[in-house]
Amino acid sequence: MLLMDIAKVIRSxxxxxxxxxxxxxxxxxxxxEAVVNANQITESRIAQLYELPVDQVKIINYPIAMALKxxxxxxxxxxxxxxxxxxxxxxxxxxxxxxx
Amino acid sequence: MNxxxxxxxxxxxxxxxxxxxxxxxxxxLGYGIPTPxxxxxxxxxxxxxxxxxxxxxxxxxxxxxxxxATARQSTKRDLKKVLLGARRLNIPLVIGTAGSAGAKxxxxxxxxxxxxxxxxxxxxxxxxxIPGDISKDVVDQAIKDGRVVGIDGMxxxxxxxxxxxxxxxxxxxxxxxxxxxxxxxxxxxxGRACDTAIxxxxxxxxxxxxxxxxxxxxxxxCASLCCTPGGRDTILATLYADHFILESMAPQRKAxxxxxxxxxxxxxxxxxxxxxxxxxxxxxHATYTQVDDRSTKISGAKWIAAPKHTIKMEGARKVGERAxxxxxxxxxRFIEQHxxxxxxxxxxxxxxxxxxxxxxxxxxxxxxGIDGVTDxxxxxxxxxxICLLIECIAPTIDxxxxxVKTMKQYLLHFGYAGRLSTGGNLAFPFTxxxxxxxxxxxxxxxxxxxxxDGERLxxxxxxxxx
Numbered sequence: 001m002l003l004m005d006i007a008k009v010i011r012s013x014x015x016x017x018x019x020x021x022x023x024x025x026x027x028x029x030x031x032x033e034a035v036v037n038a039n040q041i042t043e044s045r046i047a048q049l050y051e052l053p054v055d056q057v058k059i060i061n062y063p064i065a066m067a068l069k070x071x072x073x074x075x076x077x078x079x080x081x082x083x084x085x086x087x088x089x090x091x092x093x094x095x096x097x098x099x100x
Numbered sequence: 101m102n103x104x105x106x107x108x109x110x111x112x113x114x115x116x117x118x119x120x121x122x123x124x125x126x127x128x129l130g131y132g133i134p135t136p137x138x139x140x141x142x143x144x145x146x147x148x149x150x151x152x153x154x155x156x157x158x159x160x161x162x163x164x165x166x167x168x169a170t171a172r173q174s175t176k177r178d179l180k181k182v183l184l185g186a187r188r189l190n191i192p193l194v195i196g197t198a199g200s201a202g203a204k205x206x207x208x209x210x211x212x213x214x215x216x217x218x219x220x221x222x223x224x225x226x227x228x229x230i231p232g233d234i235s236k237d238v239v240d241q242a243i244k245d246g247r248v249v250g251i252d253g254m255x256x257x258x259x260x261x262x263x264x265x266x267x268x269x270x271x272x273x274x275x276x277x278x279x280x281x282x283x284x285x286x287x288x289x290x291g292r293a294c295d296t297a298i299x300x301x302x303x304x305x306x307x308x309x310x311x312x313x314x315x316x317x318x319x320x321x322c323a324s325l326c327c328t329p330g331g332r333d334t335i336l337a338t339l340y341a342d343h344f345i346l347e348s349m350a351p352q353r354k355a356x357x358x359x360x361x362x363x364x365x366x367x368x369x370x371x372x373x374x375x376x377x378x379x380x381x382x383x384x385h386a387t388y389t390q391v392d393d394r395s396t397k398i399s400g401a402k403w404i405a406a407p408k409h410t411i412k413m414e415g416a417r418k419v420g421e422r423a424x425x426x427x428x429x430x431x432x433r434f435i436e437q438h439x440x441x442x443x444x445x446x447x448x449x450x451x452x453x454x455x456x457x458x459x460x461x462x463x464x465x466x467x468x469g470i471d472g473v474t475d476x477x478x479x480x481x482x483x484x485x486i487c488l489l490i491e492c493i494a495p496t497i498d499x500x501x502x503x504v505k506t507m508k509q510y511l512l513h514f515g516y517a518g519r520l521s522t523g524g525n526l527a528f529p530f531t532x533x534x535x536x537x538x539x540x541x542x543x544x545x546x547x548x549x550x551x552x553d554g555e556r557l558x559x560x561x562x563x564x565x566x
Contacts (some may be wrong), residue, residue: 066358080543088157
């Protein structure tokens, strides 16, 4: 199954102008646990998808909201010349096809 | 006695003795406040109305230029709505980060609108303003003392870089707000501020726990965004001595434990911590319990005071003037070779526009359909059409315009390998396809400054409307 078929929300946004944060939220504790236990959303997988060194990827489990948070450094500060996504709201889609 | 004086007197010697009702009227004042939910909120006789008016997320332009992100007319409409509402109930109105970015020009524009509204509606009230600008001399000294640190890998701030900053602000916290609220005022409008200070400063003064007040503030500063479905309608928080209850003032929006807890994820890099100038809130033991089908009870936030106070600073500097060209292509051969074509044409352009001067500009292209938004994936097929947004940043607008106009002409007629379409390579949705956008800015300050003991960066000023 793909992450896009099991998650309720997959979104990205700036957390300050230097970070992108990705939130993956689920409709049930069962779905959340299934994804956590499948262990496919790992620092190394995310690092590979976003072409970043693995030590720059942070993943936080947030079971109270049945959610996972990923924090990545932005390659370019929000709004600098050459930026493509000032709010960082369209950097989420490459998570869709993670096989769970 | 004015609105804050009345509340402070009522709670004198009776810390948190009754619940406090707080309205989060708007997550970003100036984009419209839905009237039905706002009026429903007023009907619940709140003790305080708060609104956040700005953010760093909108990018460096507004901070750098002093312009508002919201339209004048809608900003005035929203200000009028909350000001009239607060005056009708004789309760305090607190607005943070005036005018989108909270520097002097933003605060000035907001005060100008308040003056117009006060005159047009014959209002009498006492206003406190707190400018959010920080003096460059203060920051320069802090740089020399080693008290300035970049946030999230921001390069070290130098005195020279600091001198280029067009507007420099600090996120003031609840302590600065409390100084103004103690002046027996009706309305408080601040420059750049922590969004939490808007809603937490007064409750803390009235004896409510800091951790709880800040946790509540962090949620309601986004109005009903913490609900299912989320939205921008007014939200009501009822704060008790050991918990608070959230309820949206729009009947279709439900504040559920899961949606409220999930709000801690929004635009934050740590859902368990809220960092403030005076300390931090630990949410690891926060609990969210459903009260009824539309409201949730929250408790458990812990306040941990910081040994040293810090201020988060934001600054923007001008990088030049921007012009752009907007066009499209539906030619598969052009699309296939677009990378090489753009690189080749940019050389042709450079040779022409730099004949009698230096290469004093930068040129970027955003190719929508390919990688205009995010990096291209290896297996991604080529689209049938692409949109090209070509931007130039140059020292003057005339120079930027010269570069994009030249780019347009040579890209239109460039003879690339295998070209069949000799009529022109580009489609323009309208002419002129070149647009002069004006000043361009970047964030050059996004740093934490450790403040000196007793250092007072933000000072309230009073304005009486008679």
